[in-house]
Amino acid sequence: MPKKNTERDNFYADVYAIVRVIPLGRVTSYGAIAKALNRPGAARIVGYAMRASIHRPELQLPAHRVLNRKGVLTGKNSFSPPGEMQRRLEQEGHVVENDALKDFEARFWNPGLELEVR
DNA sequence: AATGTGACACAAT
DNA sequence: TATTGTGCCACAT
Numbered sequence: 001m002p003k004k005n006t007e008r009d010n011f012y013a014d015v016y017a018i019v020r021v022i023p024l025g026r027v028t029s030y031g032a033i034a035k036a037l038n039r040p041g042a043a044r045i046v047g048y049a050m051r052a053s054i055h056r057p058e059l060q061l062p063a064h065r066v067l068n069r070k071g072v073l074t075g076k077n078s079f080s081p082p083g084e085m086q087r088r089l090e091q092e093g094h095v096v097e098n099d100a101l102k103d104f105e106a107r108f109w110n111p112g113l114e115l116e117v118r
Numbered sequence: 119a120a121t122g123t124g125a126c127a128c129a130a131t
Numbered sequence: 132t133a134t135t136g137t138g139c140c141a142c143a144t
Contacts, residue, residue: 008141030126041139043126048141050125068126075125085125 011037015049018111022065025092026109027101029069036111051078064088071104 014037022028030050031043039045046066053061064085068074076085076099086096095102 011141031128034126039140041127042141043139044124045126045140047125063125066125069128073125078125 011039011042011045012049012052015046016053016059016061018114019050019053019061019063019066020059021114022062022109022111025094025107027065027067027071027089027094027104027107028109028111029067031069032108033066033111036114047075050075054078062088065092067101067104071101071108073099073101 018033030046033046034042050063050066073085076082079085089096
């Protein structure tokens with residue numbers, strides 16, 4: 001029998017499940033995802049999960065749609081090339097200025113709302 | 119086992 | 132308003 005899943009595996013999977021449903025043209029934040037998963041304070045872990053997702057291309061995650069709470073592209077250095085994150089966002093109709101998203105508030109998508117509707 | 123390090127967030131200054 | 136400090140928690144060493 002396979003060993004039981006670790007807490008990390010479950011949390012990472014939940015993170016990816018949310019990232020996967022971020023609507024086109026919208027973005028969210030690490031903290032928002034953590035809250036949606038009932039783990040406020042685990043924002044850093046969400047970021048860790050995202051960085052780990054680099055080695056899992058089969059997940060097809062729109063990782064570029066996850067920014068920090070101010071709309072800054074803090075994860076750009078994990079893309080190859082780093083400019084790829086900005087390029088994808090612009091391709092989806094966003095405007096990036098100084099590594100930050102313009103109109104972040106207006107384009108913010110709260111994953112917590114999805115759970116309520118569920 | 120202990121310590122340092124982050125794709126973070128918020129409070130205090 | 133802008134810095135700086137503190138809490139956070141999984142992971143690597």
